Amino acid sequence: MFDLATRRIIGATVLMLATVITIGMVWLTEEQRMARFEAMHKAKAIENGALLYEQYCATCHGPDGEGVPGKGPSLNPGVFQHYEQLKAQGYANSLRNFIKLTIAAGRPIRSTYRAEEVYAEPMPTWSQDFGGPMRPDQIENLVEFILNWQAAGAAPAPTPSFTAVGSDLTQPLPPGDPKRGEALWNQEVKQASGIAASCKACHSLKPGEVLVGPSLAGIATRAAERIRAPDYKGQAKTPEEYIRESIQQPSAYIVEPDKYAAAPGVSKMPATLGNQMSAQDLADLIAFLMTLK
Amino acid sequence: MALRWPEPIPTLQKEVQQYGWRRVIFMHLDELVTRVTAGIPLTEVRNIIRGEPPPRPNPRVKPHTEGFILHIKPSFYHEAVTRLYPTFRLGLLSFYLFLIETITGIFLMIFYTPSPLVAYENMLRILNNVPFGQLMRDIHRLGAEAMVVAVMLHMLRTFFTASYKRPRQFTWATGVILLVFTLFLSFSGYLLPWDQLSYWAVTIGTSMAEATPPPALGRIVNLILRGAPDIGAAGLLRFYLLHVIFLPLLLFFVFFVHYYKVVRHGLSLPPEMEAVGDDTARKVPPEKRVPYIPDIAIQEALWGIALIAFLVIGSAFFYDAPLEQHADPLNTPLHTTAPWYFLWLQGLLKDPFLLALDRLGLPRPPATIYNSKTFMGVILPGLILLFLLIMPYLDFNISRRYRDRRKALVAGLVGVAAWTLLTYMGTPAFAVTSSADVEVLQEFMPLNPDPLFGEGRVRTIPYEQLIPGTYDTRNLQPPADAPKLAQVLEELKHRIEGDPQLPQGYAIVRIQEVQSGLKRFEIAIYWTKTKNGQPVLDPEGKPVIEESKRAIYLHRDSGHGGE
Numbered sequence: 001m002f003d004l005a006t007r008r009i010i011g012a013t014v015l016m017l018a019t020v021i022t023i024g025m026v027w028l029t030e031e032q033r034m035a036r037f038e039a040m041h042k043a044k045a046i047e048n049g050a051l052l053y054e055q056y057c058a059t060c061h062g063p064d065g066e067g068v069p070g071k072g073p074s075l076n077p078g079v080f081q082h083y084e085q086l087k088a089q090g091y092a093n094s095l096r097n098f099i100k101l102t103i104a105a106g107r108p109i110r111s112t113y114r115a116e117e118v119y120a121e122p123m124p125t126w127s128q129d130f131g132g133p134m135r136p137d138q139i140e141n142l143v144e145f146i147l148n149w150q151a152a153g154a155a156p157a158p159t160p161s162f163t164a165v166g167s168d169l170t171q172p173l174p175p176g177d178p179k180r181g182e183a184l185w186n187q188e189v190k191q192a193s194g195i196a197a198s199c200k201a202c203h204s205l206k207p208g209e210v211l212v213g214p215s216l217a218g219i220a221t222r223a224a225e226r227i228r229a230p231d232y233k234g235q236a237k238t239p240e241e242y243i244r245e246s247i248q249q250p251s252a253y254i255v256e257p258d259k260y261a262a263a264p265g266v267s268k269m270p271a272t273l274g275n276q277m278s279a280q281d282l283a284d285l286i287a288f289l290m291t292l293k
Numbered sequence: 294m295a296l297r298w299p300e301p302i303p304t305l306q307k308e309v310q311q312y313g314w315r316r317v318i319f320m321h322l323d324e325l326v327t328r329v330t331a332g333i334p335l336t337e338v339r340n341i342i343r344g345e346p347p348p349r350p351n352p353r354v355k356p357h358t359e360g361f362i363l364h365i366k367p368s369f370y371h372e373a374v375t376r377l378y379p380t381f382r383l384g385l386l387s388f389y390l391f392l393i394e395t396i397t398g399i400f401l402m403i404f405y406t407p408s409p410l411v412a413y414e415n416m417l418r419i420l421n422n423v424p425f426g427q428l429m430r431d432i433h434r435l436g437a438e439a440m441v442v443a444v445m446l447h448m449l450r451t452f453f454t455a456s457y458k459r460p461r462q463f464t465w466a467t468g469v470i471l472l473v474f475t476l477f478l479s480f481s482g483y484l485l486p487w488d489q490l491s492y493w494a495v496t497i498g499t500s501m502a503e504a505t506p507p508p509a510l511g512r513i514v515n516l517i518l519r520g521a522p523d524i525g526a527a528g529l530l531r532f533y534l535l536h537v538i539f540l541p542l543l544l545f546f547v548f549f550v551h552y553y554k555v556v557r558h559g560l561s562l563p564p565e566m567e568a569v570g571d572d573t574a575r576k577v578p579p580e581k582r583v584p585y586i587p588d589i590a591i592q593e594a595l596w597g598i599a600l601i602a603f604l605v606i607g608s609a610f611f612y613d614a615p616l617e618q619h620a621d622p623l624n625t626p627l628h629t630t631a632p633w634y635f636l637w638l639q640g641l642l643k644d645p646f647l648l649a650l651d652r653l654g655l656p657r658p659p660a661t662i663y664n665s666k667t668f669m670g671v672i673l674p675g676l677i678l679l680f681l682l683i684m685p686y687l688d689f690n691i692s693r694r695y696r697d698r699r700k701a702l703v704a705g706l707v708g709v710a711a712w713t714l715l716t717y718m719g720t721p722a723f724a725v726t727s728s729a730d731v732e733v734l735q736e737f738m739p740l741n742p743d744p745l746f747g748e749g750r751v752r753t754i755p756y757e758q759l760i761p762g763t764y765d766t767r768n769l770q771p772p773a774d775a776p777k778l779a780q781v782l783e784e785l786k787h788r789i790e791g792d793p794q795l796p797q798g799y800a801i802v803r804i805q806e807v808q809s810g811l812k813r814f815e816i817a818i819y820w821t822k823t824k825n826g827q828p829v830l831d832p833e834g835k836p837v838i839e840e841s842k843r844a845i846y847l848h849r850d851s852g853h854g855g856e
Contacts, residue, residue, distance in 0.1 A: 005344070005591050012595040015602040022609045023428075030424050038421040043851035046811055048618065050846035064807065137413060137619045148808050 042144060049145025052138055056126070065149060070120055070270030076149040095150075100143045105130050110263075118251065118271040120262045165282050166274045167248045169235065173283040181288025184281055199285075202269070205292070213260060213269055219243065220290045226255070243286050248274040331360030333586070341587045353586045365549075367556055369582040370589055371574065374560040379454045382596050383447035384555070387475075389597050390440035391544070393604065397433040398537065405485065407533035409526050412487035413619045420616070431608030437479045439604070441634050444475045452705050455693035456561040460572060462685035464554040467547055469681045474544040476634055481536040483632055484529060489741045492620035493629040495532070496524055497639060501670035511667075523622060564693035617742055626741040627731065628721035636719030637712050641669040643724050645715075721745050729794035730818045730841035737785060737816060738845045750781050751814055751845065752853035759812045759847060764802040766790075785816070795820040796828070807846070815844035 002010065026033075054063070060072030067074030079102075083095050093101070104127035110119070126132040127139050134142075165171060185199050202212035209215045223239035226232055234253040236242035245252050250269035254261050262268045277285070308317045323335040330338070332355020340347070347353050357368040374380055404423055405415045419426035448468060451457050457465035484495040503515040520527025559574030567573055583589060631639045644665045650657055657663075690698060717723060721744055727735075735743055738751040758775035766786035771779035782802060789798040798820035805813045822829040822837040829837045847853060 003344070005588060008591050008595045012591075012598045015595075015598045019598070019602045019605045022606050026425065026428050026609050033427065034421045034424075037427070039850045040852040041417060041421060043810075043848035044618075046808075046848050047846040047851055050807065050811060050813070051844075054844070135619065135621075136410065145808075145811075148811060151809050 045141045045144040046148050048138070049141035049143070049148075052134070052142050053145050056134075057142070060121075065146070069272040069276075070118065070268075072119060072123075073117060075146060079146065080150055096143060096147065099146050100139060103127070103134075103142055104132070104139050106132070118262065118266050120268055164275045165248065165277060165279050167271065168274075169241075169245060169248060171279060173244070173279050173286070176283035176285070176287025176290075178284070178287040178291050181284035181286070184277075184285050185288055210259075214255065216289065216292060219292045221293050226253075240286055240290060243289050244282065247282065247285070331356040331363070332358075347584070351584075353584060356586065363585070365552065365556065366585055367559070368586075369577065369584045370560065371562060371577045372581045372583050373562050373566055375583050375589065375592065379450070379456075379563045380560065381446070381450055383443050383450055385593060385596055386600060387440060387443045387447055387471075388548070388552075389600050390436050390443060391548070393436050393601070394433060394440065395541065397429050397436065400429045401433055402537060407485065407530050409487055409529055409620070412485065412529065416486045416488070416616055427613075428605070428608055431612055431614050432604045434614035435608050435612050436604055437482060440475055441479050444472050445634070448472055449705070449709070453702065454561070455564055455698060455701075457685040458688060458691070458693055459685075461554070461558050461561065464551060464558065465685045466682050467551040467554065469678070470547050471544060471551055473678065474540055474547065478536065478540045478544060480632060480635065481532045481540060484524070484532045485536065486616055487529065487620045488615075488617040489620055489624075489626055490615055490617045492524065492622070493626055494631050497629055497631045498635055499524070501638065501642070501666070501674075504664070504666040504670045506664075506667050506671065525622075561693075564695060567693065569692045569694060569697070615742070624740075626743070627727060627735050627739065628725065628743050628745060630720060630744045633716070636717075637715035638670065638674060638719070640715035640718030640723070641673060642666065643718055644669050645718065648724065728841075729792050730820070730839075733785075733788055733792065733795070733818060734816060734841065734843045736788065737781070738814065738843065740843075740845070748853060750784060751816075752847065754778050754781055754853075756810075756812070756847065756849045756853075759804050759814065761804045761806050761812070764804075766800045766802070789818060789820075796823055797821045810849040812847050813844055814847055815842060817842040 057072075057075075060068055061075050062068050062072075065074065065076030065078075067078060079099060080095070083091075083098050086098070091098070102123065104125070106125035107123035110122060124132065126134045126142075128135055187198055204211050204215045205217050207215055207217040220239055220243075223236075223242040227234075227236050227239070227242050232253055234242065234245050234249075236245050246269075250267035250271055250273075251265060254265070254267050257264070260268055274282070303311075305317070308320075312320070319335070326335045326338060327333065333341075333352055337347070337352050341353070354368040356363040357366065358364065401419065404419050404426065406412065416430075419430055451465065451468065480495070480498060483498075484491045499515070499518050502518050503511045505511040505514045515522070518528075518531065519525075520531050558572075559577075561572070561574050630636060642665070646669070647657055647665060688701070690701065692698065695702065736746045736749065738749040739746060742748050754775075754777045758778045760772045760775050760778065762772075764771060764782055766782065766789060769779075769782055769786060771782050785800055785802070789795050789800055792798060795818065798818060800819070801817045803813075803815040803817070805815075807813050818841045819838050822839045831837050
């Protein structure tokens with residue numbers, strides 16, 4: 001019908017039209033495509049952040065960000081509450097930057113937020129910019145993961161099923177049962193981190209053996225000596241009260257501070273143990289410890 | 294006093310008075326067309342469109358003598374080379390692809406900074422914040438792959454039609470250099486996205502450099518190439534400069550030498566059309582001449598438009614340039630491969646010679662005499678390159694006819710087959726041994742997309758079907774409303790139970806929802822430890838069970854799940 005050259009020109013025209021139509025289609029859908037890519041990339045960042053969190057953060061802040069007593073504070077909802085508190089004080093940075101900077105540069109000094117909770121170590125620096133192990137993109141991924149907790153709304157703090165004694169030393173205790181106290185001594189209490197630990201994880205009952213804290217062999221006898229010591233600063237009048245004080249307010253008096261203090265005046269022993277036991281638990285535990293003459 | 298010209302310049306008004314306005318418009322249009330086309334007047338354009346023969350003297354050759362762009366192109370071709378065979382237009386396509394790569398490359402350069410701190414972020418910006426960014430990147434990448442293919446096929450075609458023979462030996466040699474430049478151009482661009490794929494592919498590719506003998510020189514070559522013992526900021530900058538300036542300039546220069554030689558000697562005719570030993574490409578009888586304008590020009594325009602259509606439509610609908618996780622120098626993906634056109638080198642580095650010795654039960658030569666990496670990674674490829682360069686000068690068979698070149702053709706086919714085989718050997722499918730449990734985990738959920746398994750089967754499960762719970766492959770009871778999950782669990786069961794290296798193997802799969810829209814998928818594989826086919830027993834006489842675990846996280850919006 002047409003000669004070769006004409007057929008070629010027709011073919012080229014058709015192909016050119018197809019190209020132009022394709023570019024037009026790309027043009028029309030480009031906005032949505034970019035938004036879709038953004039969402040997809042954010043999702044992947046959260047996936048990566050979750051892996052990093054599991055690897056680096058969960059040991060101290062708990063696998064679900066609920067915090068680990070004595071190691072790291074709650075992130076979910078702790079970090080969001082902390083930020084609200086800071087904002088009320090006039091902190092002008094965004095939540096994202098607050099989280100990012102805290103991860104990247106660490107926490108060289110203990111925050112005033114939840115000052116009563118004692119953590120053995122301050123938050124280390126994580127970004128390579130500050131001598132840590134992580135690249136900037138990894139920090140970003142972690143931030144995305146942490147912010148994703150907020151996406152679902154902060155999870156309510158777990159409510160204990162009993163009334164905890166806390167750090168209140170004045171509440172009268174019921175009579176203690178040393179047998180149950182010994183069971184409590186050995187019982188692994190599931191920590192917020194999901195890791196179960198018991199008293200004996202840190203305290204040995206063999207004389208002189210130091211695990212993390214001092215050996216508690218003969219603690220009843222020693223407690224009686226401690227309250228008479230000239231440098232004793234606590235309020236205890238009896239050995240029972242001394243043991244009670246050590247559990248509920250471990251920093252009230254630190255024996256050999258260079259060995260057992262995490263920071264000047266702050267004991268390595270978690271200050272939050274009182275939150276994990278009822279008055280009965282505490283009385284039983286004291287009763288058991290008083291048997292260690 | 295008004296300035297007076299020696300002769301009055303004809304003004305438009307006077308011209309119209311003299312010739313009438315129709316004729317004046319025509320005269321000016323004619324002048325414009327003649328200038329733009331470097332010598333073809335408007336009347337001749339009309340003749341061309343009407344398909345009429347040119348007058349004498351032929352104004353259609355003017356652009357070849359007057360204009361810059363066409364002065365390098367012949368004004369007519371032999372009719373025999375204007376068909377698909379023998380050229381297949383592969384050289385032309387390679388050149389077009391180079392132009393397209395340059396244009397799309399400049400577009401991408403605008404949004405790219407060659408620094409490990411921001412390179413990957415720049416890629417994300419190109420994809421989520423630059424209109425047409427993804428299209429341009431896809432075209433650039435697809436075009437690069439197509440260019441490598443086109444240049445390789447161009448070389449094969451030249452070999453099989455014996456177009457490299459006298460007097461075109463030097464043209465062939467420059468062509469080999471162009472092939473090498475094309476490969477390195479593509480390879481140097483590979484690193485720039487700074488993702489896991491590119492980082493490790495280039496690490497493998499450049500690891501050969503270090504094997505250059507003697508060791509002192511190898512270290513220097515490696516340092517020059519990577520800028521440091523390992524690829525980092527300096528290496529990225531070097532590869533960037535290679536990619537955007539050094540190699541394109543060199544390629545451009547050698548291309549003109551190549552094309553000058555092509556035109557100088559003429560496009561070689563199909564071998565059967567010439568007497569043995571003759572080269573008549575330059576002596577085209579008048580009746581065999583096909584003028585460049587308009588016939589060849591239309592043809593070349595068609596090829597160019599077809600190529601653009603292929604790249605644009607292909608990139609828009611069918612092809613996405615890969616972008617993996619951010620490069621992580623501390624985390625080597627299990628199966629790392631070089632770009633496909635260097636897989637043959639990776640195959641060589643697995644050392645077929647030593648593998649053959651092992652298979653025959655012969656002892657391996659001592660490493661002091663035979664260093665596998667030096668020989669297979671540097672010396673042998675160097676010899677192959679040298680051979681390709683000088684091959685036409687070693688070929689004393691003057692005949693270009695296929696029937697006179699049986700040995701050469703067979704050798705060529707053997708070469709292609711060997712290349713294909715080595716390419717296969719370069720893939721992780723061949724002679725890569727990692728432990729069986731790791732292979733299973735890699736197959737089902739690699740941490741980085743795997744060259745063999747892609748994103749892995751676990752990621753093909755739609756998010757809604759990831760129903761939290763614990764699943765034991767010894768007693769599978771997957772939820773009824775999750776067919777894809779059930780299928781993957783079933784595959785996992787068969788994969789583990791069918792693996793002889795995992796005796797009595799089973800897996801426990803745990804799916805947890807950890808955040809809104811985020812689930813954790815863990816596979817733990819258990820199997821009985823054996824030694825010499827016998828189960829290893831612990832002190833209490835029970836068989837020792839080995840364990841291997843891996844977990845990944847899956848987000849609702851991450852585009853997995855095959856949607």
